[in-house]
Amino acid sequence: MRNLFIFISIFLFSSVALSAEKVTLHFWHSYAAGGFYKELSENFTKQHPNIKIITTNYPTDDLKSTIVLSMFKNEAPDMVLFPSDLLGYYKVLKLGEVPAHWFNNNTESAAIQATGKGNELFGIPLYQGNHLMLYYNKSLVDTPATTWLEMANQVTMLEQKGVKPLAMRVNKMYWFISFLNAYNGFSLVNDEVVINELAMKKALKAYKFLLDKKLTEKSCDFDCTNERFFSGEFAYSFNGIWSYRDGKKRLGDNFAIAALPTIDGLPLKSMRSTTVLAFPNNSLHSEKAQAIFTFSNYLQSEKVQRHFYQKNGQIPVDANLVKTLQLQGSENQKIVLKLLENTFAMPTSAAMSAVWPGMALGVELYLAGELTADKTVIFIQKKIEHELYKIKQLEGVTH
Template identity: 30%
Template sequence: MLLLAPQLCAADITIWYSHQSESFIEGLVSRFEQETATRVSLVQFEPEKIKAEIILGAQYGGVPDLIFVPSDFLGLYRQMQLEPIPEQWLSTELAQDARETALVDGSYWGVPIIQGNHLMLFYNKQYVANPATSWKSIRTSVTQFQQLHLMPVGWNYSDMYYLVPFLSAFNGRPIYGDLISLNTPAMVQALNFYHQLAQDNVVDGNCDYNCSQKLFIKGETAYAINGDWAYQDLKRELGDNLGVTLLPTVEGKVMHPMKSTFVFAIPEKSRDGSNKKEHIRHFLKFVQRKDNQEWVYQSHRLLPVDQKLFNQVVKQATGDELVILKQLQLAEQMPSLTAMAIAWQAMKKGYLRFKDGLSAEEAAAYMQQLAFTQQQRLQN
């Protein structure tokens, strides 16, 4: 159900966000409120729901002042009716690759705040002494984990963000340039491999994000695939029992997760006076400031987009930080293009058909046809 901005009218700024680390965004906003006495209201959405809510809000009214979303959302700036960001609002210290994630069709549509957003393999040291480097190794341990009443691995199985690293291991990508590429041998191989992991009880195919994270924290799975955003929460819960390593190889081939930035973007709406715009501008300047970027990393281990600070993080990294950065190096940048947004939707619907009985070949063809149809619709 769509949440309407009038419910939050007492605030100077209203923000919708989808980041999994609730404490990160709440802490950042609290720092801003304390420094400026500006009132901010936050509404958190499940990641798979916020895109539809923003588009519906743009069409029928009820959008907030700011949204905090992955940078690939910016490819839908027309559908979301976003306002372009003045270039002078972007920090001069912003890393160039992070800046480019906000640039679509010659305009900036968001302000990057953190980077990474990439998947890794976490493990519980109570059950795993030497973490697996391949899926073959994890498969051979299934019986051992079952004897301990453990599921080997958990992740948000039906989220296509978790399928893409498997696709990459078979030399596939959802898009090449601005061309969607889903009906490929790589997609067929990835779907079959992914499905077989669930069939062989390596992973629970019915477990979503909340389910998989809770089971890992409770010590009911040995491994978990999750993002850098979850590291601090998992560390707080598991302490020294938490381990982090690279995603396992698939038949000897490296998995490449996607990476992106998280950005603040401005939905187009009638502003109630000039103060509103000033509040937004001050907030965006605040969250880009080096001391706040540093607080985000020190408190939540979310990678900064300030280039000098990021260089400092790389130089001083040890232990788990080195693993997080090494996995980042193996990640592929998620394009901020309309084609990427279409590909996500098409993959999801095609995967559901595959789960309901279509062959992998039929599902891949269905994905491609859906993507083509949606592209044609948007162009007309």
């Protein structure tokens, strides 16, 4: 009897000690307002004192290379937040397959489907969109241009007001691909990039039209599409959902949204992506799995989903909240959701990571007049093939 009492005492003591054991989770992201996730993590720890979240913020352009390097150094974080197309690196990052019960029941099925290949799901969707739209300042433009030619015809009028026409990041391929999509210029087949040569030439010429007509500046950067537009230097900003909240705050009732202007009678089609929480180095199957599960549930909760939208203007993946926005949102909010319908979903393939650098240098050389459209297409095709080769080599090294 005494031995039984000792055994029970030891068992209870061990259980209490285990429940009190503190777990530290490392969480990486690239959200510009780094304090947002730090605040969320601190609020989570107040509710779960035994789980500490250390957040690390990397520049968007550096996150992919940093996370890949961390795998080689065995220093990968427990969780990382990134666009769903990076899930295509699931082999390199050793992303564990997410169990079905980890997904919130209210999450839109389309958002869940965007997190994997076939029946394998490698991330948890937290918010969606990331699409490009046309913002404009109503104090400078009465009626927004519906075609690029129409905007070109507004240049003189805007210059007379001392205003530049369009803020746009010409050097970023996320913008160029909207033109390419208008002509159905590329597709992925079995993780290989297929370029429609005629469509690529048309997209290149349409893109160069913007510079030839002095609609925008080749050197336009993030500050250009945001701060300089908000301060009234530009009438339009070809920009993303990520700047919606700042636009409303800075321009107030003069901030408005329109569909992207058409080209050759065809609508431009921005890419869209889902931002997901992923788990490198099979962390969701590690001894920290329960703590990771608890934090992922917290980020999927209605309260946090609502916070994503109210604080940052990010479109939630909670189906009930999306319906509320569709019914009760402002005119601008409804336009944002409507424009999301005319977008291309970002494929969950590592091949997409070959597209961006594969196109960038070729487009730059074409805009500088150093390559013809014909030679640019050939250059881009070869560059994409080279980038795909590097990705496959990387996958071979990590397995």
